[in-house]
Amino acid sequence: MNLFGVMDISGSALKAERMRAEVSAANMANAETTRTADGTPYRRQQVVFESNDLPSFRNVMQGPVNMPTMLSRAGLDDSSAVPGGVAISAVSSDDAAPLMRYEPGHPDADANGYVAYPDINPVTEMVDLMGASRAYGANASALQAEKSMVSASLDILK
Numbered sequence: 001m002n003l004f005g006v007m008d009i010s011g012s013a014l015k016a017e018r019m020r021a022e023v024s025a026a027n028m029a030n031a032e033t034t035r036t037a038d039g040t041p042y043r044r045q046q047v048v049f050e051s052n053d054l055p056s057f058r059n060v061m062q063g064p065v066n067m068p069t070m071l072s073r074a075g076l077d078d079s080s081a082v083p084g085g086v087a088i089s090a091v092s093s094d095d096a097a098p099l100m101r102y103e104p105g106h107p108d109a110d111a112n113g114y115v116a117y118p119d120i121n122p123v124t125e126m127v128d129l130m131g132a133s134r135a136y137g138a139n140a141s142a143l144q145a146e147k148s149m150v151s152a153s154l155d156i157l158k
């Protein structure tokens with residue numbers, strides 16, 4: 001690996017953790033969404049990471065919802081793969097059953113007066129968001145340390 005390969009690896013991890021934080025924020029924002037475009041309650045999303053050194057697990061995983069447009073927009077599609085770095089293989093939907101609340105006046109209530117809400121726990125989402133934030137910070141520190149090493153190497157050459 002060359003000297004700048006470490007920067008590429010940290011950069012791929014920064015992009016992946018940013019996407020993880022965005023998905024967690026989207027989960028919290030949609031915690032009360034009872035109807036999506038397909039007519040069902042919002043489903044909690046999770047980011048699935050994989051190493052770029054390993055074969056892709058996209059064909060092995062059960063039930064992931066690939067989001068190529070979102071990944072491409074975030075710069076995380078296959079064209080940005082860094083050997084040794086982190087890749088997002090999928091953004092999968094949680095299979096948990098929706099929470100049923102009795103609200104007979106709600107427009108999305110069923111015949112018995114129950115409304116299906118997403119099974120999203122704000123505490124779980126905050127912990128995931130904090131983990132993404134800490135991992136992002138650690139990778140930013142590694143990137144800064146690499147930058148300092150390159151700068152020191154250039155000073156030696158002077």
